[in-house]
Amino acid sequence: MLPSLKALRAFDHAARTGSFKSAAKALNVSPTAISHHIRTLEKDLGVPLFERDGRNVTLTQQGRELSTDVAQAFAQLAQAVDRTRRSPNGQVIRIAAGPFFAARWLMPRLAPFWVEHPQISLEVVPIPQRLSGQDIDADIVISWDDITEENARPLLTLTPFAIASPSLIKRFGRPDSPSDLVNMPLIHQRDTSSWADWFAAMDVACVKPLRGPVFEDANAVMRGAVEGQGVTLGWMPLIEHEIETGRVIQLFDQSIAWRKQYYVNITPRGLRNGAAQSVVDWLRSEGRQG
Numbered sequence: 001m002l003p004s005l006k007a008l009r010a011f012d013h014a015a016r017t018g019s020f021k022s023a024a025k026a027l028n029v030s031p032t033a034i035s036h037h038i039r040t041l042e043k044d045l046g047v048p049l050f051e052r053d054g055r056n057v058t059l060t061q062q063g064r065e066l067s068t069d070v071a072q073a074f075a076q077l078a079q080a081v082d083r084t085r086r087s088p089n090g091q092v093i094r095i096a097a098g099p100f101f102a103a104r105w106l107m108p109r110l111a112p113f114w115v116e117h118p119q120i121s122l123e124v125v126p127i128p129q130r131l132s133g134q135d136i137d138a139d140i141v142i143s144w145d146d147i148t149e150e151n152a153r154p155l156l157t158l159t160p161f162a163i164a165s166p167s168l169i170k171r172f173g174r175p176d177s178p179s180d181l182v183n184m185p186l187i188h189q190r191d192t193s194s195w196a197d198w199f200a201a202m203d204v205a206c207v208k209p210l211r212g213p214v215f216e217d218a219n220a221v222m223r224g225a226v227e228g229q230g231v232t233l234g235w236m237p238l239i240e241h242e243i244e245t246g247r248v249i250q251l252f253d254q255s256i257a258w259r260k261q262y263y264v265n266i267t268p269r270g271l272r273n274g275a276a277q278s279v280v281d282w283l284r285s286e287g288r289q290g
Contacts, residue, residue: 003044008070010037011049015059015067091120091275096127096138100218101262104238105156106142109286116282120275139270140279143263152265153280156287158235159259160198163248167228175251178202185230186212189221194233201258235260262287 013023014034024031042049049063059067097106102124110122125138142155162181175181182204186195192210199206212230215221222239225232226247234248242248264283270276 003041004037007037007041007044009074010034011041012067012070012074014038014050014057015063016071018057020057021055091273092123093120093140093270093273093276093279094123094125094138095140095142095279096125096136097142098127098144098218100222100238101142101144103219104241113282117275117278120279122279136267137269139267139273139276140283141265141267142283143265144260152263153284154261154287155264155284156237156262157259158238158261159256160194160233160235161239161254162198162231162251163225163234163239163242164231164251165226165228165248166246168231169249171228178252178254179204181231181251182206182208182210186210187221187224187230187232188212188214189218189232190214190216197258198233198256201256202254 010023010027010029010033013026014020017023017026020031020034020038024034027034038049045062045066047062048060049066050057051060095106106124113120113122127136127138127141127143143152162178168185172184175184178199182199188195188210191214192212195210196206213224215224221232222234222242224230225234226242231251234242234250236243239248243250264280264287266276266280
């Protein structure tokens with residue numbers, strides 16, 4: 001049988017503050033009550049959770065291990081309660097997506113979604129790297145290119161273009177052909193493979209290693225390009241705004257067969273929520289429009 005929630009809450013506060021008195025103040029009870037809850041918890045578990053030295057208390061090894069798990073459990077409970085409070089019908093759908101995709105493609109399309117689905121609240125969180133859908137605390141996962149989950153469906157097809165800011169073109173001159181970029185400052189995302197693939201698709205032989213800074217975050221790559229730090233690869237339609245406003249310039253009107261995709265996947269958690277399929281249907285409808 002699980003210990004009482006009051007005892008676990010008392011332990012959680014005492015573990016985080018290192019003081020029975022502080023825990024009592026936070027929970028609006030007496031220090032004696034906190035001490036009683038923790039002694040009851042220790043009796044139920046059969047292990048000491050604190051070492052006591054007068055008024056000073058410190059966690060034992062078992063106490064530290066329990067504290068980590070209890071803190072995570074209370075955090076998950078708080079998130080669940082908050083989601084339910086914000087959506088009385090319980091129709092809260094959590095979407096895990098990369099920050100670049102969320103800001104550039106998803107955010108500008110949310111207003112029509114609220115009109116079509118007023119009963120559904122969306123919560124967008126960052127997607128952890130290299131995790132399967134079963135490991136992500138979300139109903140829907142939007143992943144880039146190398147998705148392997150059985151339920152994954154294509155969402156959005158992207159096309160790469162070499163882009164640079166007007167200030168960089170003014171400094172270096174506008175390149176006449178893709179081969180000219182080999183000797184220009186390049187900005188890479190994650191590694192140099194995307195540029196290597198682009199040069200190969202453009203029939204440009206790279207006889208020496210590609211140089212230039214590598215950033216994990218696509219937003220940092222785009223900022224560097226806009227500020228004239230180098231030439232980078234931009235993926236349409238995610239960079240439409242920068243092209244239309246002239247912040248960056250598409251260097252070549254190439255016809256290229258190389259494409260990558262975003263995929264959308266309903267996680268096992270999402271399969272238990274009927275609203276998740278409605279969100280996926282809407283996402284794919286928007287994806288077909290570009």
